[in-house]
Amino acid sequence: AQSVTQLDSHVSVSEGTPVLLRCNYSSSYSPSLFWYVQHPNKGLQLLLKYTSAATLVKGINGFEAEFKKSETSFHLTKPSAHMSDAAEYFCVVSDRRGYQKVTFGTGTKLQVIP
Amino acid sequence: DVKVTQSSRYLVKRTGEKVFLECVQDMDHENMFWYRQDPGLGLRLIYFSYDVKMKEKGDIPEGYSVSREKKERFSLILESASTNQTSMYLCASSLTPGQGSDTQYFGPGTRLTVL
Numbered sequence: 001a002q003s004v005t006q007l008d009s010h011v012s013v014s015e016g017t018p019v020l021l022r023c024n025y026s027s028s029y030s031p032s033l034f035w036y037v038q039h040p041n042k043g044l045q046l047l048l049k050y051t052s053a054a055t056l057v058k059g060i061n062g063f064e065a066e067f068k069k070s071e072t073s074f075h076l077t078k079p080s081a082h083m084s085d086a087a088e089y090f091c092v093v094s095d096r097r098g099y100q101k102v103t104f105g106t107g108t109k110l111q112v113i114p
Numbered sequence: 115d116v117k118v119t120q121s122s123r124y125l126v127k128r129t130g131e132k133v134f135l136e137c138v139q140d141m142d143h144e145n146m147f148w149y150r151q152d153p154g155l156g157l158r159l160i161y162f163s164y165d166v167k168m169k170e171k172g173d174i175p176e177g178y179s180v181s182r183e184k185k186e187r188f189s190l191i192l193e194s195a196s197t198n199q200t201s202m203y204l205c206a207s208s209l210t211p212g213q214g215s216d217t218q219y220f221g222p223g224t225r226l227t228v229l
Contacts, residue, residue, distance in 0.1 A: 009154070032215040043118070043204065043220035044157075051215040090156060094215065102218070104149075104157040 002027040004093045006105035014113045019063075019078040021108045023091035026072060033074045034092040035065055038107075044090065050074065061085070086112045117141070118221035120205050126227045133192040135224050137205030144210060146188035147218065148172075148180060151202040163188055195228045202226075 007022040025031060035047040048059025055067040061084075065076045074091060091105040121136035139146065145164050149157040149172075159172030161180040169180050177199060181189045188207075192199055203224045208216040 034217075036220075041222075043222045044206075044218075045220070046217050049215070049217060102159070106154055106156040 002031065002093050002095060002101070002103050004091050004103050004105040006089075006091050006108050008108050009106065010109045010111065012111040012113060013081045015083055016080050019076070019081045019085065019110065021076040021089050021091075021110065023065075023074045023076065023105060024072055025074060025091070025093045027093055027095065029095055032094040033065075033067060034094065034102075035059065035063070035074075035076050036090045036092060037087045038090065039087045047076070047089070081110075081112045083112050083114065086110055118205055118207055118219050120203075120221040120224050122224050123222065124225050124227075126229065127192075127195050128229055129196060131192075131195050131228075133195050133226065133228075135190040135192075135203055135205075135226070137188045137190070137221055138186050139188075139207040139219070140186065141207070141209075141219075142185065143207035143219075144185075145208040145216070146182065147206040147208075148178075148188065148190045149204045149206065150174070151204055151223070157204060160190065195226075197228050200226060200228045 003026045005024045033050040036044040037047050038044045048057045050057045050067045058064045063078045088107045088109050090107050094102040118139045127133050147162040148160045151157050158174050160178050163169045163182045179191045205221040206218040208218045
């Protein structure tokens with residue numbers, strides 16, 4: 001069984017300050033982990049993914065995430081928030097073994113204050 | 115770029131109607147998925163397909179069926195729509211069957227309201 005928990009449903013930051021969106025996962029096997037972003041009235045877009053290579057993963061638009069097996073975490077960070085980062089972010093865990101059974105987190109809405 | 119299109123952005127139907135949601139992808143992907151998205155619940159998998167005419171139930175298949183007659187097209191069917199099926203429906207595709215590390219590519223979504 002697998003699960004993912006996004007620890008904050010809403011995060012508010014000022015423009016130019018760091019962003020931290022937290023995600024914890026549970027998986028019986030070596031997982032793949034993803035962050036997707038959804039801008040208002042748009043479909044989801046991949047930000048970054050971890051498969052089994054480097055534990056620090058860089059994504060688009062300056063985002064990165066670090067896979068920490070000991071903490072079962074995959075937190076998303078960005079050094080400096082931009083107004084265009086305001087969106088909903090989903091952490092996703094996938095069982096790498098078989099068919100693509102994926103589990104989505106409940107989402108974190110990021111608000112960026114000018 | 116992969117493009118996933120959905121037949122309607124907004125749809126309003128009456129209780130008891132049969133509803134078809136269509137999804138088309140243009141990158142020869144093997145896998146296709148239907149999710150519903152509800153506030154506070156994230157995305158929940160309804161059905162997926164890893165090959166033409168093949169389908170597998172996801173986490174919440176009750177009240178839904180699917181059809182995949184051609185590789186590029188995956189349809190979600192609500193046999194008798196109910197108000198609790200009012201939701202945003204998202205279609206996605208990915209390249210390789212059985213490859214959990216594949217990126218999923220999403221359509222823009224269909225917001226269905228059942229009155």
